Amino acid sequence: MDQFLQSIFGDSILTQLLLGVLPLVFVLVYALVTLYSEMKIAAHIQDRLAYMRTGWHGVLQPFADMLKLLQKEDIIPTAADKLLFILAPYVVFIGTYAAFAVLPFSSAYAGSSLDLGLFYIIAVSAVVVVGILMAGWASNNKWSLFGAIRSASQIISYEIPAALAVLAVVMITGTMNMNEITKFQAGGIQNWLIFGGPLPLGHKLFLLPVMIVLALIYYVCSMAEVNRTPFDIPEAESELVQGYNTEYTGMKFAIFYLAEYANLFVVSAIAVVLFFGGWSSPFGSFMSGPIWDLFWFTFKGMLLVFVNVWLRWTLPRLRVDQLMYVSWKVLVPFALVCVVLVGAIMVL
Amino acid sequence: MNSVQLFDIIFYVLAATVLASASIVVFSRNIVYAAFSLLFTLFGVAGLYVLLNADFLAITQLMVYVGGILVLILFGVMLTNKVVSVDIKTGTLQVVPAAILVVLTAGILCSIILATHWLGAGTTDFLVVKTTAPKIGEALITTHMLLFEVASVVLLVAIIGAAMIARREKTQ
Numbered sequence: 001m002d003q004f005l006q007s008i009f010g011d012s013i014l015t016q017l018l019l020g021v022l023p024l025v026f027v028l029v030y031a032l033v034t035l036y037s038e039m040k041i042a043a044h045i046q047d048r049l050a051y052m053r054t055g056w057h058g059v060l061q062p063f064a065d066m067l068k069l070l071q072k073e074d075i076i077p078t079a080a081d082k083l084l085f086i087l088a089p090y091v092v093f094i095g096t097y098a099a100f101a102v103l104p105f106s107s108a109y110a111g112s113s114l115d116l117g118l119f120y121i122i123a124v125s126a127v128v129v130v131g132i133l134m135a136g137w138a139s140n141n142k143w144s145l146f147g148a149i150r151s152a153s154q155i156i157s158y159e160i161p162a163a164l165a166v167l168a169v170v171m172i173t174g175t176m177n178m179n180e181i182t183k184f185q186a187g188g189i190q191n192w193l194i195f196g197g198p199l200p201l202g203h204k205l206f207l208l209p210v211m212i213v214l215a216l217i218y219y220v221c222s223m224a225e226v227n228r229t230p231f232d233i234p235e236a237e238s239e240l241v242q243g244y245n246t247e248y249t250g251m252k253f254a255i256f257y258l259a260e261y262a263n264l265f266v267v268s269a270i271a272v273v274l275f276f277g278g279w280s281s282p283f284g285s286f287m288s289g290p291i292w293d294l295f296w297f298t299f300k301g302m303l304l305v306f307v308n309v310w311l312r313w314t315l316p317r318l319r320v321d322q323l324m325y326v327s328w329k330v331l332v333p334f335a336l337v338c339v340v341l342v343g344a345i346m347v348l
Numbered sequence: 349m350n351s352v353q354l355f356d357i358i359f360y361v362l363a364a365t366v367l368a369s370a371s372i373v374v375f376s377r378n379i380v381y382a383a384f385s386l387l388f389t390l391f392g393v394a395g396l397y398v399l400l401n402a403d404f405l406a407i408t409q410l411m412v413y414v415g416g417i418l419v420l421i422l423f424g425v426m427l428t429n430k431v432v433s434v435d436i437k438t439g440t441l442q443v444v445p446a447a448i449l450v451v452l453t454a455g456i457l458c459s460i461i462l463a464t465h466w467l468g469a470g471t472t473d474f475l476v477v478k479t480t481a482p483k484i485g486e487a488l489i490t491t492h493m494l495l496f497e498v499a500s501v502v503l504l505v506a507i508i509g510a511a512m513i514a515r516r517e518k519t520q
Contacts (some may be wrong), residue, residue, distance in 0.1 A: 013354075084384060091387070115479035116407055123407045126415030130387050133422045137380060149426065152419060159415070176481070 023100035023111060031261045032062040038309045045313040072250035077140065080247060084138035088131050089248070089255040095127030096259045099266045104179045105297050106279050108290035117178040118166055121270060122159065125225065128263065129155050132234075132244050135256070139247035147243025150320065151234035155225050157327040162221035164335035165214045168342040169274045172197055172207075182278030189282040194275040206345045214338050215275040217331050219304070222267035224327070226260065229312040233320060268304035269297070276300050359399055366392035383418070383425050390414050404481045 036051075036059065043050030051058025076085055102117035104110035114120055129152045136148020170176055172193065173184045185191050187198060194215050196204030224231040227243075235243030245256045272278055277300075279293035287296075318326065369388035376382045390413045397406035488496045 081380070084380075114403075116403055116481055119404075119407050119411070119481075123410040123415060126410060126419070127387070127391075129419055130384070130414060130422065133419070133426065134384060137422075137426055145426065149423070152423070156415075156419060 020101075020111060022109070023103070023105070024097070026105075027097070027100070027258065027262045027265070030265060031258050032066070034261050034264070034305060034309075035065065035257075036062045037306075038312075041306070041309050042313045045310070066254075069250060069254040074250040074252065075247075077247050079140040081138040081140065084134050085247075086252075088135035088138055089252045089259070091131030091134055092128055093131075093255050093259040093262075095124055095129075095131055096262045096266065098124040098127065100262070102178055103266070103269050104182055104273065104278060106290050106293035107179075107182075108293070110179055113177060113179045115175070115177050118170065118176040118181075118270075118274075121178075121266070122163055122166065125155070125159070125263075125266075128259070135248070136244040139244070141247050143240045143242070144244050144246045147234045147240045147246070150240075151227055151244060154227065154231060154234060154323060157324060158221040158224035158231075158331075161217050161327060161331035161335040162225065164332070164339055165218040165221070166270075166274065168210075168214050168335075168339045169193060171339070171342050171346060172199075178273050178278070181273055182280055185277040186280045188284035189277070192275065192277040192282075203345055203348075207342070210338050210341045210345070211275065213334060214342075215271070217335050217338070218271055218274065219307075220326075220331065222271060223308060223311070224323075226264045226267055226308075228264070228308060230315040230318050231323065232312075232317055233323060264305055264308060265301055268301045268308065271304055272297065272300040276304075355399065359396070362392045362395040362399065365389075366396070380425055383421050386418055386421070387414065390418060401480070403479055404484050 039050045039061070040057075051061040054060040054064055076082055099121045101111040102114045102120055104113070132151050132155075133148050136144045136146075136151075139145070169181070173181045175181060175184070181193075185193055185197060189195070191198040194211050196207035196211055199207065227234045234240070235245075240246070245253060248256060277296075279297040281288040281292060281296055366389055369385040369392065372385040373382045373389060376385070390409060394406045394409040394414075397403075397409060
């Protein structure tokens with residue numbers, strides 16, 4: 001992809017900018033698709049039909065929603081802190097979009113094949129926390145502030161077991177480069193890290209249960225990090241109206257939503273890279289190649305997004321104390337034991 | 349545009365960001381603004397680290413300072429009652445000891461900077477130097493093993509202390 005763009009635009013800064021903007025195009029299209037499918041899936045889970053009037057089965061509804069949000073009046077509450085209120089959605093989106101820089105979409109395209117890719121992704125997600133706190137405080141609204149504080153404490157608590165799960169995978173692959181981790185798992189579904197990776201059979205048998213537990217831990221944590229049910233305490237509608245973005249309208253609100261959906265894909269994509277072979281085809285060399293790689297990466301990512309949506313409309317919400325209990329007393333000890341087990345198996 | 353020019357442009361943009369936001373941190377009378385502009389200071393410093401080929405240090409900067417310390421400061425600021433109405437004094441106190449401390453710290457930093465052999469110093473090509481993480485990792489568990497272990501014990505003590513303080517007293 002780099003060479004292709006360079007052959008068109010030459011070795012200029014424009015090439016780099018275009019390479020950087022490509023994931024943004026993906027995010028916009030993906031957000032529309034997910035917005036539509038989430039509403040449809042939710043409706044079918046609850047035995048409803050959802051949108052039926054705008055186009056065939058309501059496929060034009062996300063476009064209508066987008067146009068509506070673009071035209072809406074942009075209200076800034078008089079009591080709000082104007083500067084921070086305006087800044088917050090952009091900080092949240094920048095934090096989310098920064099993660100796309102290292103996602104390996106295909107063997108031919110990754111924004112940056114950073115050697116510390118995984119570490120980088122975990123680090124930049126911290127910026128989102130600051131943005132959320134900024135939004136909550138600047139709104140000058142008790143619901144917003146409570147939502148922001150809950151959200152920040154939740155994201156911070158669940159980062160620890162998530163990071164431990166990531167650490168265990170890094171111990172197996174020996175690299176934090178997301179492209180290298182993907183290549184490590186090449187050669188078909190049996191080489192995916194959730195099934196123990198491409199190791200000798202003895203190692204694989206011992207690793208298999210540990211990896212499944214780790215994948216589960218990472219997935220639960222990722223759900224908490226994107227603030228979605230059963231971890232949607234920060235925006236619990238019945239208690240807090242909408243959480244940290246209660247006061248936001250129009251495009252600023254849309255940016256928060258875009259960031260939330262983009263973040264949903266980021267965490268799913270990390271799970272895909274860590275446990276489900278990244279862009280590599282499940283059939284070995286069959287159906288592989290740059291275009292197929294892009295398809296597999298997006299397909300696996302969307303599948304995990306679907307599971308997330310599915311759970312959102314199936315499970316009830318946790319209480320705040322249960323939330324902390326799950327993170328500190330269940331996930332962290334299990335993750336620690338898994339890290340030790342992985343280390344022991346790899347040494348043997 | 350060659351890479352040296354680009355290097356200079358990026359450096360000056362980052363340096364300006366760091367200086368501007370750091371002066372807000374110091375001079376702002378609104379404590380919340382001071383806390384939030386720390387975000388840009390820390391980000392700018394991380395950018396400077398990247399520019400100097402210190403990739404691991406840059407990401408650790410983000411992880412520890414933005415993800416940990418800044419969020420902690422923000423929590424502290426937000427949970428303090430009536431934050432905005434508190435009148436923060438920004439006067440200068442103890443000028444002489446402060447000046448001595450500043451000069452001493454600057455002197456120590458300069459001498460360390462001059463005495464250190466820098467990895468990849470002087471190159472402006474971002475792709476020449478590979479990641480520094482393996483070297484840092486090796487150094488931590490070989491030459492600096494003792495310091496590493498001492499730091500981990502200190503952190504453990506801090507965690508236990510925090511848990512002790514936060515623990516709810518049993519009601520009779």
